[in-house]
Amino acid sequence: MSRHKLKKFAAAVNAPNILFEPRDRKGNWKQSFFKNTNPLVVELGCGRGEYTLALARMFPEKNFIGVDLKVDRLWAGACIAREQHITNMVFIRINIYELLNFFMPNEIDEIWITFPDPFSKGSKLKKRLTSTTYIQLYRSVLAEGGFIHFKTDHTSLYQFTKKVCLQENMKILQDIDDLYNTEIEEIVLTIQTAFEKKHLQMNDTIKYLKMQF
Numbered sequence: 700m701s702r703h704k705l706k707k708f709a710a711a712v713n714a715p716n717i718l719f720e721p722r723d724r725k726g727n728w729k730q731s732f733f734k735n736t737n738p739l740v741v742e743l744g745c746g747r748g749e750y751t752l753a754l755a756r757m758f759p760e761k762n763f764i765g766v767d768l769k770v771d772r773l774w775a776g777a778c779i780a781r782e783q784h785i786t787n788m789v790f791i792r793i794n795i796y797e798l799l800n801f802f803m804p805n806e807i808d809e810i811w812i813t814f815p816d817p818f819s820k821g822s823k824l825k826k827r828l829t830s831t832t833y834i835q836l837y838r839s840v841l842a843e844g845g846f847i848h849f850k851t852d853h854t855s856l857y858q859f860t861k862k863v864c865l866q867e868n869m870k871i872l873q874d875i876d877d878l879y880n881t882e883i884e885e886i887v888l889t890i891q892t893a894f895e896k897k898h899l900q901m902n903d904t905i906k907y908l909k910m911q912f
């Protein structure tokens with residue numbers, strides 16, 4: 700790791716709004732960490748947390764957690780949250796594969812997955828955040844009636860996700876294959892991360908799915 704990265708890592712370890720592997724919070728996010736009973740919304744693979752930050756600003760009556768493995772990305776989001784005094788959110792550094800170590804069954808009210816890595820090569824398909832293994836993890840932690848929101852520019856990942864969704868007997872409540880050529884009612888769908896902006900500049904179409912178990 701470069702000296703610059705090491706410095707960032709050390710700063711992130713001490714940041715109050717980034718938690719590393721917070722196993723002790725499992726089952727205690729609302730009451731003990733956020734000190735309320737507001738709904739808990741989790742963004743998986745949040746990167747620099749642009750979506751989480753925007754949602755947290757829009758919905759002060761909800762709690763938000765941005766999840767990623769990459770500390771430098773979390774650090775960027777955590778600095779913005781601190782500068783803008785956004786207190787209804789926190790970042791956690793975990794591997795999503797280990798989600799059950801950090802959340803109790805039914806603890807999460809809503810999940811967002813925005814522009815996940817497509818992991819297109821055969822051997823990597825199982826690493827997709829909407830592969831069967833991951834969807835089954837989400838089933839465990841998502842409260843009854845909770846939603847999974849999914850946004851991507853990647854056509855084959857979008858089709859793959861719909862297939863897994865059907866295999867897992869999930870409902871697809873909304874299926875949009877070209878978001879910006881569709882009348883969008885929900886303002887939350889117009890939040891754009893740097894990844895999304897990059898794809899829009901390349902004239903890629905953005906796809907959105909809203910799913911429920």
Ligand SMILES: C[S@@+](CC[C@H](N)C(=O)[O-])C[C@H]1O[C@@H](n2cnc3c(N)ncnc32)[C@H](O)[C@@H]1O
Pocket residue numbers: 743744745746747748749766767768769772793794795796812813814815816892893894895
């Ligand atoms: C392409 S980026 C998108 C980031 C963000 N959602 C956005 O739109 O800007 C995907 C992110 O998912 C994270 N990620 C992928 N697999 C993960 C895993 N198993 N656990 C934690 N983070 C993961 C990566 O570290 C990366 O930051």
